[in-house]
Amino acid sequence: MAVAPPKPKDLSLSALRAFEAAARLGGFAAAAEELGVSPGAVTAHVKALEDRLGAVLFQRDAKGVRLTALGQRVLPGLSEAFDHLAAASHHMQAEAAPQLVHIATLPAIAQFWLSPRLPELRRIAPEISVSITAMEAPPNLKRAPYDLCLFFGGSQGTALTEDVIFPVCAPSVAARLRSVADLADVPCLSDTAWSEDWALWLAAAQPEGGIAPRGPAYSLYALAVEEAVNGAGVLIGHEALVARHLAAGRLVAPFAERATTGRSLRLWSAPPAGPAARQVMRWLTESA
Amino acid sequence: MAVAPPKPKDLSLSALRAFEAAARLGGFAAAAEELGVSPGAVTAHVKALEDRLGAVLFQRDAKGVRLTALGQRVLPGLSEAFDHLAAASHHMQAEAAPQLVHIATLPAIAQFWLSPRLPELRRIAPEISVSITAMEAPPNLKRAPYDLCLFFGGSQGTALTEDVIFPVCAPSVAARLRSVADLADVPCLSDTAWSEDWALWLAAAQPEGGIAPRGPAYSLYALAVEEAVNGAGVLIGHEALVARHLAAGRLVAPFAERATTGRSLRLWSAPPAGPAARQVMRWLTESA
DNA sequence: AATCTAGGGTCAGAAAAATTGAGTCTATTA
DNA sequence: TAATAGACTCAATTTTTCTGACCCTAGATT
Incomplete structure (x- = not known):
């Protein structure tokens, strides 16, 4: 309710990308593989995103992760956005x-x-x-x-x-x-x-x-x-x-x-x- | 022509965002302002992107920058993509x-x-x-x-x-x-x-x-x-x-x-x- | 039951990236 | 002739990110 902190930063692009990959591929390990980073990095990104949102995106258990209802609601929009971005990026390279x-x-x-x-x-x-x-x-x-x-x-x-x-x-x-x-x-x-x-x-x-x-x-x-x-x-x-x-x-x-x-x-x-x-x-x- | 380097990394998201902002707003200083970073950071990002592409995106002179023909061709697609991403990100926060x-x-x-x-x-x-x-x-x-x-x-x-x-x-x-x-x-x-x-x-x-x-x-x-x-x-x-x-x-x-x-x-x-x-x-x- | 395997989590240290800040340069404006 | 605005460079620093080694759990296999 107070006059809030000066700069409400956007969500980190890397964190969004990590979440999107993990959600789409159904696991942190697969996401890490696609992104070319270690699984720990994906864990950290998703965790950071969850902390930032104040909400849980994945339900974890020993055999893997499952999207929460919230995660399922936001995934399609994010995936589309990253598809667009990848297409634009590819187009950029092709033009260059x-x-x-x-x-x-x-x-x-x-x-x-x-x-x-x-x-x-x-x-x-x-x-x-x-x-x-x-x-x-x-x-x-x-x-x-x-x-x-x-x-x-x-x-x-x-x-x-x-x-x-x-x-x-x-x-x-x-x-x-x-x-x-x-x-x-x-x-x-x-x-x-x-x-x-x-x-x-x-x-x-x-x-x-x-x-x-x-x-x-x-x-x-x-x-x-x-x-x-x-x-x-x-x-x-x-x-x-x-x-x-x-x-x-x-x-x-x-x-x-x-x-x-x-x-x-x-x-x-x-x-x-x-x-x-x-x-x-x-x-x-x-x-x- | 050779069997190429193992991992063709994607273009950096930050660099793309910096370029998009600079191109849309017509200047590095304005882009830095919008992104909440210093102008030097924008300069560096755009330069990195240009190096990576092997092509020049902006024509610089003392009174500012202008998009090259290449820059003009790729800007609309990138802007749209970032619009989508921002919308998805906003939606995510609203849902959370x-x-x-x-x-x-x-x-x-x-x-x-x-x-x-x-x-x-x-x-x-x-x-x-x-x-x-x-x-x-x-x-x-x-x-x-x-x-x-x-x-x-x-x-x-x-x-x-x-x-x-x-x-x-x-x-x-x-x-x-x-x-x-x-x-x-x-x-x-x-x-x-x-x-x-x-x-x-x-x-x-x-x-x-x-x-x-x-x-x-x-x-x-x-x-x-x-x-x-x-x-x-x-x-x-x-x-x-x-x-x-x-x-x-x-x-x-x-x-x-x-x-x-x-x-x-x-x-x-x-x-x-x-x-x-x-x-x-x-x-x-x-x-x- | 024990063992194995797949998938995650955690942490400290290391590597890489981003950022700053001061100083330069050059046209345009006053 | 200053003064200004915008961009560039570069080194140092801060921040972020990543890795690598470890632990943990649950199901599958012996």
Whole structure:
């Protein structure tokens, strides 16, 4: 009731952003991940916001957090506002550097599919700069500053090629393989994120079953490929990613059977895509 | 062209806000004022943003700054986004403390008009808390977190009373005044922000002219009122602000002539006004 | 039951950012 | 010819923010 403190400061933008991310993603840890900070920072921001408001936004318990009624009421408005802000920010960057195209993709795609195509793209469109950021999962395009995304699966954008898989190995290893059954006797390499690959292919190649491939799993597909090239075993290969090694003869496909994961290599863009992004998109589509 | 740095950080929210304010208000100094920081901070933020974008947003020269073409293209989107964010933030505070009403007003109005009415309001609606922030000019309601504004002039909202002015002084001083001409012999107090008041009143009271009131000007109306009560001279009084002193007999109006400044005491609200804000508004309107 | 795991909370110290404040510079105004 | 207004620079300082290591709880797993 008194003549109040001189400057009623606005709510902190960082705190609002932390709250919005935590509420939208359903947890402080996920919010910290998206914002690129530690969970403790998110905790602190949300707490500061709650103190400032004099009201509780989350109900905490040991297994996570849930929005309070108040939190649920204010979340939609905040999310919209941050969507607008992200769009404006993205627009700003696009206007400032119209010839720069940011692509988000899997590390393996970046290395084995995208990277080999860049020299040609640079030759055709030297005025365009491409920047590539590797990540495990497609980003939220409403927030993250990328122009194009290139990932397996989903249903967005256009499918470039089907995801076809089949075993590949160094020629020296192939010489020891006479039949699918021989796979039981060699290390079968795989990627931890694609642990179903062997089972998928075997279901197509040897429906009667009976083979349980064993071997190391790598958290980076590039490591598994490298090992396969070095003769460490048989890798379950994704066609789009091992095509160059096959063409160069560093890897061969010992069996003719091929399977599809049911997913595709897909390319999509963040609207509104500028001319440079559209050109890169068109070119990548054609090159597939 | 290389596989780029791991984390393409978003543009800093503070930097975006500083740029937006500077661009909208047409100057770094004005932006600093609105944001409640020093001009140097705004300079630094804008510079950081320009470096980050690799493009120039403002064209600087000695008399100020002008937006570049790039700046002009990105400003509208950013301003809209920050409008949304401010609205969401305001909504959040309103939801968290629905019984709290923030009022922005002139220091003099706060002290002499609003404050005396608060006890009665508290009696009638004890569940409502009122917080008052004094400032020299009406805030930008699209951004500042106030529910109600109460200022002289403008055309927003509803007019509570006309701004009527006339000389007032302590009774002891009044005893020495027989005619308007006697004003030449006493200190004529005024507020620096309302320096035209004496001339306005004299034009009405003594159209033939010939009187040039002299006396100290105060940067705070409250100081001038205090001096007048203490018998330091004759103050050109605003009816709404000196009514209590007149009623209590601490000040008297030595002359019957009254003039109007052509402005009114006006009350308006930031949409959407909540129930508490509307109730305070209704009550203030009726009490006028 | 014990153990494991996921998700949060807390805290002190450290790192980074923002801010200030004094001094400069340059056109415009008086 | 001052005086003024607006912006810039830079170093020092203050404030904010972040991290990293720890604890805690509840459900899932052994």
